[in-house]
Amino acid sequence: MEDLSLHILDIVENPILAGSSRIEVILEKKKKEDILILFIIDDGSGMDKETLDIVSSPFYSSKEGKRFGLGISLLKQAALETEGTFEINSKAGVGTEIKALFKSEHPDMKPLGDIMLTIRMLRLSHPEIEFYYEDRSNSK
């Protein structure tokens, strides 16, 4: 993926398929620490622990007949390449939360891209789902 906005568009496919009614995309920028955190939070079907353990593998997909699932593994790779971190927490029946932390000044940090275009495309293609976007930029 060229930029983070495309990763978001890609990743959000998962909570859409998991039957979410609300998906939150939150960008938290901590300028003084050169950190950018991306949260993707949904109220979809969630995952059990066994699935959660393997979901970051590129050789896992929940879709029938598919042997690969690159979305989560590519986002994780993008975060880790900046010496950041990647966490995914989920509870069956409750929802899933992804937290990808990027070191924003790292040479391998990808550009943000057109986040608003991503959100607009998501809203237009899935009007039945509420997409919430928040940019928590601050100078701390």
Added chain:
Amino acid sequence: MKLKPEDLKKISEKMEASTNLRSGAGRAKITVHMGTCGIATGARDIMKAFLDELEASGKKDIIFTTTGCAGLCSHEPMATIEIQGESPVKYVHLTKEKVKIIFEEHVLNGNIVKGSALGRGSERVG
């Protein structure tokens, strides 16, 4: 915030337009493939190009939707056009310019754009 009657009218019109994108009895259906492979090769711009054409046309009988990977990753970005009563046609290696031609020729006039089409049919049965 208090809503005024004209605000409600605007919301109603907006909802009607957005609902039209996903459901209803459409004469034609546009499906853009938005799997990881599609997005990595520019599917978002293709989606925007189709939506721009759709908006400019003012047509209300065209359904727009998205789907995932069709298993033909090397042919992305891709879209499937389906005219009611006809087999779906897959278009591959799309560009904004091709989208414009496909929209005008196939979606609006029903003529398959052979140079950009991979073939007829769906990637899944059932």
